[in-house]
Amino acid sequence: MCKKMIAFLIFLAFFIAPAGTALGAGIGQEAALTGWLSVVWGDGSDGSAESGPLFFLATDDGGPGMALSISPQALEAAGGIATIDRQQVRIYGARQSAGSGESFQVEKIELLSPQSQALRSGVLGKQPWVNILCRFKDSTGVTPHPVAWFSTLFGNAYPGLDHYWREASYNNINLNGTTTAGWFNLPKKRSEYIPGGQLDLGLAVRDCTAAAEAAVYFPEFIGINMMFNDDLDGYAWGGGWCLSLDGVNRCWNMTWLPPWGYENQSPLAHEMGHGFGLPHSSGPYDATYDSKWDVMSNTWDCFTRDPNYGCIAQHTITYHKDLLGWIPASRQYVHTASSLARTIHLTNLANPSPADGDYQMVKMPLPGGQFYTIEARFFTGYDGVARIPGEAVVIHKVNSADSRPARVVDASNNKDPNDAGAMWLPGEVFSDSQNNITVKIVSKTATGFEVAIGGQSKRSFTAQGSYDGQVTESRRNSNKGGKANASSAMIMVGDDAANRRVCAIFSFNTASLPDTIQIQAAQFVLHRIALTGAPTRLGNLWVDAQKGYFHTSPKLQPADFQAAAAAENVTRLTAKNTTYQAAIPAAYINLSGLTQFRVCYNDDNRNSRADYLTFHSGNSANTALRPKLNITYSP
Known part of the structure; x- marks a missing residue:
């Protein structure tokens, strides 16, 4: 069968027209109308020309309605078709004259009940349809197929539509009860339903459902397939239609x-x-x-x-499967x-692997609300x-405000999205x-593809010093802490005039780092403030590391001077001008709490003079010069 073309109709079915909605406004006068909006798509027969989009405002019984013209700006501002389809809305615009009657120019669409019958809530569970077989008055002797033929068409064996939709939805829906x-x-005769060559959708709905009223209780079904015994206007139609059947006002899936x-x-x-709400x-x-x-x-x-x-x-x-809530x-x-940057396993879309860690889709958000799907x-x-062009990774760029939101990314740009x-x-x-x-396709597997997705290869984290201070040895060579000072904006490291060593404790909160990272x-x-005496004669400036705190509290204590460390002399600080740095092995970074460092010279120089370095502490007024722990990591 040759390619078909499209006609695209949007209907507003109004169950309530309260006073003050300006239904009686004259030509060119501004008006506001309230009701339920639904979308109907037309797909033409062989060789038919494309038309549309066409928009109509239907009456509450699905009868003839007013033609609508919805500006692209109004449609985009409302969030696109999927956002407004089968929603209660208020539209703003003005009545206009048209060759075949009045029309309504829509400039703004306001959602009144965003959650009611929302497509984004998902199409899940039992989805029973009723198939109504209708014959035109002038061809009542033409019966294309018996009821049993349609029952098999909707059955749960290949190629039945219950079987098809179960597979397409990963068993999220079924057609039980159809x-x-x-x-x-x-x-009426066929020609009476096609005045001017275009199907009167509302009239066809009204007469076909009325003919079946005695045999069908419509509220039991979510959808209505109307099967006619002769061609319509060259199109098949699908979408939603809002009307009252068996005393129930609602929007049905309709074809x-x-x-x-x-x-x-x-x-x-x-x-x-289209009945389920999918666009092309x-x-x-x-x-x-x-x-x-895509079937769509x-x-x-x-x-x-x-x-x-x-x-x-x-x-x-x-994109469509996610729209209907079928991909967790x-x-x-x-x-x-x-x-x-990350490499993932992308499992095939039709029969996805159940393995943990396998993905059915990749979504890559872009500025302005658009995104890629992979x-x-x-x-x-x-x-x-033969039903799809080949086994491959396929990328779509999605603009939800477009009438065809998802479009294949075609590198060759040659008018063929299948090569x-x-x-x-x-x-x-x-x-x-x-x-x-x-996005690099790394390899093909038995169930999908390994895909490497670029991004930030590294992430940085900076912790600023807190609970820091200095502890002076109680007496020379005691190797025990005496006086502790945690309140100064400066920290000293070295020895004093009594040849007592002075050590500094620095504390960093690293608990917010993810547990699974690789540092x-x-x-x-x-950052050094000053140098007093000759501290360089004291030797190397060593760093001890502790995952947690050195003694019994994160706050500075005299016993921090001699408390055991996870590792002593794990690294040493080196100076470049007034900046001192030390590379800390990843093994000594605590991902679940504090990371502390003790900075000391290993001995005094016995010269009975103060020799020390003075550094900015965590209390320094200059935040840029406070102690820091800079960490670079990847997942």
């Missing part, structure tokens, strides 16, 4: 299907996808039905054919601008050989230099 009723005879729309499983799956996807070009990666794009070329149910659908893309957060890897496709299940330019294979690298993004480097930094 039934078929008919055939029913309509009260309008000519024989070619249900005698082939794939266009029926496509229209039901495509390549990055003008064509709507050019991507063979080019499912019209007949890739594989069943003898009874015609062309068979492939899977939908990861634990199976999504979100890589932001601040993320570190998925792996294999020849398996409904993604079998080698759109299939990312081992050794190939996708790069978006403007957003500092690189690449840790640098202990002090």
